Amino acid sequence: MLVLGLVIGFPLLGFLVLLAFGKRIGDPGAGWVGTIAIALSFVAAVVTWILLLSKHAGQRTQVLRLFQWIHAGGFHVNITFRADPLSVVMMLFVTGVAALIHLYSIGYMKRDARFHQFFVYLNLFVFSMLVLVTANNLPLTFLGWEGVGACSYWLISFWFERPSAASAGKKAFIINRIGDMGFMLGTFLVFENLHSVSYSQVLPAAHRLPAGTAEAIALLFFLAAAGKSAQLPLFTWLLDAMEGPTPVSALIHAATMVTAGVYLMARLSPILALAHAASTTIAIIGVVTAFVAAMAATSQTDIKKIVAFSTVSQLGYMMLGIGTGAYVAAIFLMVTHAFYKALIFLSSGSVIHSLDSEQSIRRMGALAKLMPITAWTMIIAWLSIAGVPPFSGFFSKGSILEDAFGRNELLWVVGVVTALLTAYYMGRLVFVVFYGKPRWQEVTKGHEPHESPRIMTIPLIVLAVAAAVAGLLNLPYxxxxxxxxxxxxxxxxxxxxxxxSASEKVLLPATDAVVALLGVVIAWRLWRNHSERKALEPTVLLKGWYLDSFYDRTFARGGTALAKFGDRVVDPTIIDGAVGGVAWLFRWVGGLGRKVQSGLVRSYLLIMVGGIVVMLAYVLVSAAR
Amino acid sequence: MGSDPLLAGHIGWVVVLIVVIKVIVAFIAMMVSVLLAIWIERKVISDMQNRIGPNRAGPFGLLQSLADGIKLFFKEDLIPERSDKFIFKLAPYLSVIPAFLTFTLVPVGGIVHIFGHTTELQVADPPIGILLLLAMSSISVYGVMLAGWSSGSKYPLIGSVRASAQMISYEAAMGLSIASVVLLTGSLSTRDMVTQQLGTFFGFIPHWNIIRLGVIPFLVFIIAITAEVNRPPFDLVEAEQELVGGFHTEYSSIRFALFYLAEYMNTITMSAIMVTMFFGGPDGPDPSFLHWLWPIVWFIVKTAVFFFIYVWFRAALPRLRYDQLMDLGWKVLIPVMLVWLLVVAAMRVSRPLGFAMVGLGIVGGLLLYRAIAVGRDRSTARELARPARAELEPPRERREDHGDS
Amino acid sequence: MSIPGSWYLVVAALLFGLGAFGVLTRRNVIVMFMSVELMLNAVNLTFVTYARMLNDVGGQVAVFFVLVVAAAEVVVGLGIIVAIFRHRATVTVDDISSLKG
Amino acid sequence: MIATVISVPQLIVFIVSVVIIAIGGVGLLSARYPVHAALFLVMTLFGVAVLFIEEGAEFLAAVQVVVYAGAVVVLFLFVIMLLGVDREEITSFAGDTVRVALAGVGVALILAELFIVATGAWVTGAHAVAGKLSAGSNIGVLARSVFTTYLLPFELTAALLVIAVVGAVILSRRMSGVAQPRAHESREV
Known part of the structure; x- marks a missing residue:
């Protein structure tokens, strides 16, 4: 399975080349190097897929063992990669979407001062993600997991000159740490109970886990996934992550970072299958996340914030699928989501790019004529995410909702309401941005916004096609x-x-379609000619349910207060006091010793002679005994 | 481990007598050969310089040295007022005695039977053997050093400081060269060295250490020895142009003669040592009569050749500058000899290892050469950036100079 | 019959005492150094004597090492003395007391 | 009793060398000039070397002369001459009687104790670990011991010597930042 090595190796190679020579290659050469590295990786992933396809269904798990990484007592960790149907799916869409985003970035990041560095990070990001999805053991997955986290930190705060970008990077990093704790504890529990951390050994042996332990492990890993995949209550970082360049947002939201949690859950499905309570919790948290985020999305005015909330919402759907045991549906949604969310982001990026980095939808409008490609691709993406048949979202979301219905009708109801909201808020976005009156004059200062260069529109078209037809991957027949x-x-x-039942099999998709169209219609009615409706944009939703403020009040200010207490009370009195006391003690003792130190060599020698006399006397006395 | 068979058995008065005779014969032989050597040197040099040289006293001026000696004996014995009198008197003897003692090591011939005893034709064959050479050359530093110091004068002092640094420096190279011979011989004894060199390769190439060891130890040894005895071109110690007469500027009369004597004794002794260590000592073709005589003849001939080479050096080579002298000793001779010692040792283990060591030595040598070149360039650059200053003179001396002027 | 070992030991003890007295009373650093060498020689003599008395070459090996270490010590010590002299133009120990506490 | 046991030549050699050692040691203590002290030191060293030979340690005797007399003391002389401190009157015990007395008492105590040690009967039960001495010359035994049992210390001394050389070179280099002795200081000395 050496080709698997190539899948991971190309991004690493690209990363190393860019790291070493990126500055010299410059703009746009560095971008092309990065893009080609990922494209080759995609080709290798396709080859891997074909190789697996040629094998019998039962033998499609291939392992590439490179070397031993950690060896401590009974604890062995190898650098081992795994190609199985799940990881191949992940590989394919990660590398595919990432390649397109790379291509797009060449245009988007043009003339940025740290152009080459951006691609260094991007390649490392993709490499980390590939390590994450192909790793054959938990620690290696964790390595990729952390790599993704670190890269997201660098990329989100790529424009670190802006304080908001710097703090957004920090926020993403810190909130992810909470999830990492869950990952590590979960890994420890797995090793404690199954004496291995390799998937090849853990997954087949999962049934040996006691039920309670399985629940604990599942919940711990879900904590990790909630951090990475932005579930309640840890999703706030994803919204701030908008501070990074738009391609980064696209990469994080569509292909790499946030899907990691869903992937991890799917990978650990044998354990989840044992944990019923945990699964139910996951499903509930998922659907609530989906609903809450969708509600919040209806009131945002920042184009990227809307998209970000929609991502959270969609991730909620995926978790709902995971929680109900519909892993295939979750992965399916993840893949289609990757296409249309990347598309939405890149289209938004295109808009932002042409409006000189303006992000508020209030100052957009009537762009459909000026940017036809962007507008049409955005509309395709909208229809996909809304679930309008026959676009991909209809099938992927539909299958999730079907299984939710099978599990519990209440879950389905919330899901359907969320679907309505999804269609509505995306419609709002499209209508406000691309139709209505132009409101961008003061932003552009006279000149008209124009379509983005071809290097940016080509990925849009490719993704639009993919978003439209990705439903073919898994038709419900x-x-x-x-x-x-x-x-x-x-x-x-x-x-x-x-x-x-047969009727349900007809009625459920019909409901989905109707709900989606309803949302589209409502959006059309409400936002065709408006850019602002106070009644429909309550502040509580605009502020994202005040979750950020809550965190700020409790954790951030509490932490600050604690630190201030330490600074004013603990440090000066207790710690400084102890240190100072010790210093004083030694100075005092040293002061005593100083008196002996006359600086005259011969005095010392005299003392030495005295010592010799005493020593010899001791020898004599002890010998005489 | 060589040892004189004479001392193996019971030591009676005859044995003591034989030893005393050996000592006396050696002493007289040294004295006479010194007289001859001085004459030869003067003659050879004058020939080389296209002049006649001594020709008044005796046939061909043969007795010139004797005449000079007698003249020096009867000159007034001057002791400078500022000198340290005891040491001033002691120093010449410290020069002569090691020169003579070193000669006791040299096997001048084979084994002879005398008065019913068997003995070697050398004054002593101690177990430490060649180490005595090192010890004596260590001691001979004192003569020069103390002579310069005790004179209470500036030029001799500088000469003697130079001399001590020079002798210590070259002693290291000399010791390494000796070590390579010892390594090959497997013994410290000079007698063993000589017996090891008996015989031939293929019937006609002499089985001498110079061939067995390669030429390098010999070359290093002859250079080091020349520096050790302060012969030209390494006679910085008595560089007339700079230091008047060097360490013996203040000496006159018989004490001066003693230094002169020591220098020539040293030259002859070192020639003899070289013959012993590298050229088979008394080894040579042996016509079938007078077995005891031929080794002695061969020994004398070889020694004379080397003495001639010394004279030749003096006539042909210009004197080195002091920094060149130190560079040669520390940066050339010692590294080269160290590498060669490794090669010899490796060759004794196995041939491939030896050749590997040769390669390693060449590579290491090139690296070292480069490193030294870089260092020199750098320090030259630093020197240029700074006002010039005298390196060797002590700071206080300089201050006194200023005070005087 | 050779001389008994204890005689050598007594000589060594005397030599050591002389060296120690020299170190304690002389003021010239260089002479103090020489006195230290005297003490080292006394120790060497003891080692050789014990090597003979116990019929063990280890004593002679120890002397060998002492010689090497002494050489190194002198080299560094004299280097320090030269350096000090350059700073303060004195080799009298009582003048060199800047390490006074 | 002694005369009956000990051979006369050995006794003569012993006594002569002890006298040499004693003269050298006392001379070293009382010499006014450092150069004289160094010469007395050489004298002592020769005496000790003779004792070494008498005890069958010829190699050590040679090394003693080569290393001590040939290198160490020459180095002393070299430094004395280099620094130009040779003409100073330094040996004055005056005003220092208490210290001298203390030193005398301390040394006397050490001597007394050492005499007891030296003349006492000592049975340590130690076995020869490195190798037995042979009757005659011990150079081979010594060499074998140094290159086998004591190889590591031997190698370490090589490192030590290199370090010492480097250290000495660094120490005695005149650094540009180091102040030269000032004029008034030199007048005091």
Whole structure:
């Protein structure tokens, strides 16, 4: 499985080349190097996929062992990569979408002062993500996990000259740490109970776990996933992550970072299958996240904030799928989401780019004529995410909702309401930005916004096509459920399938379609000619349910107060006092010793002679005894 | 481990007598050969310089040295007022005695039977053997050093400080060269060295250490020895142009003669040592009569050749500058000899290892050469950036100079 | 019959005493240094004597090392003395007391 | 009793060398000039070397002369001459009687104790670890011991010597930042 090594190796190579020579290669050469590295990685991923495809369904798990990494007592960790249907799917869409984003970035980041550095980070980001999804053991996954976190920190605060960008990077990093704690504790528990951290050994042996332990492990890993995949209550960082350049947002939201949590959950499906309570919790948190975020999205005025909330919402859907045992549906949604969310971001980026970095939708409008490609791709993305048939979102979201219905009708109800909201807020976005009256004059200062260069629009078109037709991957008809058939060996018995009656099988998708169209219509009615409706944009939603303020009040200010207490009370009195006391004690003792130190060599020698006399006397006395 | 068979058995008065005779013969032989050597040197140099040289006293001026000696004996014995009198008197003897003692090591011939005893034709064959050479050359530093110091004068002092630094420096190279011979011989004894060199390769190439060891130890040894005995071109100690007469400027009369004597004794002794260590000592073709005589003849001939080479050096080579002298000793001779010692040792273990060591030595040598060149360039640059200053003179001396002037 | 070892030991003890007295009473750093060498020689003599008495070459090996270490010590010590002299133009120990506490 | 046991030549050699050692040691203590002190030191060293030979340690005797007399004391002389401190009157015990008395008492005590040690019967039960001495010359035994049992210390001394040389070079280099002795200081000395 050497080609698997190439999949991971190309981004690493690109990273190293850019790290060493990036500055010399410059703009736009560095961008091309990065793009080509990822594109080659994508090709290698395709080859891997074909190789796996040529094998029998039961033998599609291949392992590439490079070397031993950690060896401590009974604890072995190897650098081992794994190609199985799940990781191949991840690889394919990660490298594919990332390649397009790289390409787009060449145009977007043009003339940036640290152009080459941006691609250094991007390549490392993709490399880390690939390590994460192909690792064959928990520590290696964790390595990728942390790598992704570190890269997101660098990329979000890429324009660190802006204080908001710097603090957004820090926020992402810190909130992710909370999740990492869950990851590490979960890993420890797994090793404690199964004496291994390798997936090859842990997953088949998962059934040996006691039920309570399985629940604990599942919840701990879900904590990790909630951090990375922005679930309640840890999603606030994802909104601030908008401070990074738009391609970074696209990469984080679509292909790399946030999908890591969903992937981890899917990877650990045998453990989750044992943890019923945990699964239910996950499903509930997922659907609540989806709803809460969708509500918040309806009131945002920053174009990227809307998209960010929509990501959180969609991730909530994925977690709902995970929680209900519909892993295939979750992965399916993840893939389609990768396409249309990348598309939405890149389209938004295109808009922002042409409006000189203006992000408020209040100062946009009537851009459809001026930027036809961007507008059309955005509309395709909107229809996809809204779930309008036959776009991809209809199928992927539909399958999640079906399983949610099978599990519990209440989950389904919330899900459907969220779907309505999704169609609505995305419609609002499209109408306000691309239709209505132009409100961008004071931003552009006279000149008209124009379509982005081709290097940016080509990825848009490719992604638009993908977003439109990705539903074909897993049509809900037996025989056409390609993704399902491909992935089910991985999940095996963990994959839950609910029996729906024939009428339900017709009614549920119909409901989805109706709800989606309803949302579109409502949006059209409400926002066709308006850019602002106070009644529909309550402050509580604009502020994202005040979650950030809450964190700020409790944790941030509490921490500051604690630090101030330490600074004013603990440090000067207790610590300084102790240190000073010790110093004083030694100075005092040293002062005594100083008196002996006359500086005259011969005095010392005299003392030495005295010492010799005493020593010899001791020898004589002890010998005489 | 060589040891004189004479001392192996019971030591009676005859044995003591034989030893005393050996000592006396050696002493007289040294004295006479010094007289001859001085004459030869003057003659050879004058020939080389296209002049006649001594020709008044005796046939061909043969008795010139004797005449000079007698003249010096009867000159007034001056002791400078500021000198340290005891040491001033002691110093010449400290020069002569080591020169003579070193000669006791040299095997001048084979083994002879005398008065019913078997003995070696050398004054002593101690177990430490060649180490005595090192010890004596260490001691001979004192003569020069104390002579310069005790004169209570500036030029002799500078000469003697130079001399001590020079002798200590070259002693290291000399010791390493000796070590390579010892390594090959497996013994410290000079007698063993000589017996090891008997015989031939292929019937005609002499089995001498110069061939067995390669030429390098010999070259290093002859250079080091020349510096050690302060012969030209290493006679910085008595550089007339700079230091008047060097360390013996203040000496006159018989004490001066003693230094002169020591210098020539040293030259002859070192020639003899070289013959012993590298040229088979008394080894040579042996016509089938007078077995005891031929080794002695061969020994004398070889020694004379080396003495001639010394004279030749003096006539042909210009004197080195002091920094060149130190560079040669520390940066050339010692590294080269160290590497060669490794090569010899490795060759004794196995041939491939030896050749590997040769390669390693060449590589290391090149690196060292480069390093020294870089260092020199750098320090030259630093010197240029700073006002010039005298390196060797002590600071206080300089201050006194200023005070006087 | 050779001389008994204890005689050598007594000589060594005397030599050591002389050296110690020299170190304690002389003021010239260089002479103090020489006195130290005297003490080292006394120790060497003891080592050699014990090597003979105990019939063990280890004593002679120890002397060998003492010689080497003494050489190194003298080299560094004299280097320090030269350096001090350059700073303060004195080799009298009582003048060099800047390490006074 | 002694005369019956000890051979006369050895006794003569012993006594002569002890006298030499004693003269050298006392001379070193009382010499007015450092150069004289150095010469007395050489004298002592020769005496000790003779004792070494008498005890069968010829190699050490040679090394003693080569290293001590040839290198160490020459180095002393070299430094004395280099620094130009040779003409100073330095040995004055005056005004220092208390210290001298203390030193005398201390040394006397050490001597007394050492005499007891030296003349007492000592049975340590120690076995020869490095190798037995042979009757005659011990150079081979010594060499074997140094290059086998004591190889590591031997190598370490090589390192030590290199360090010492480097240290001495660094110490005695005149650094540009180091102040030269000032004029008034030199007048005091």
């Amino acid at each position: 037996s025989g056409l459920r390609f993704l399902h058939n491909w992935l089910s060996p991985v999940f095996g018995s963990a994959l839950v399938s609910y029996h729906l």
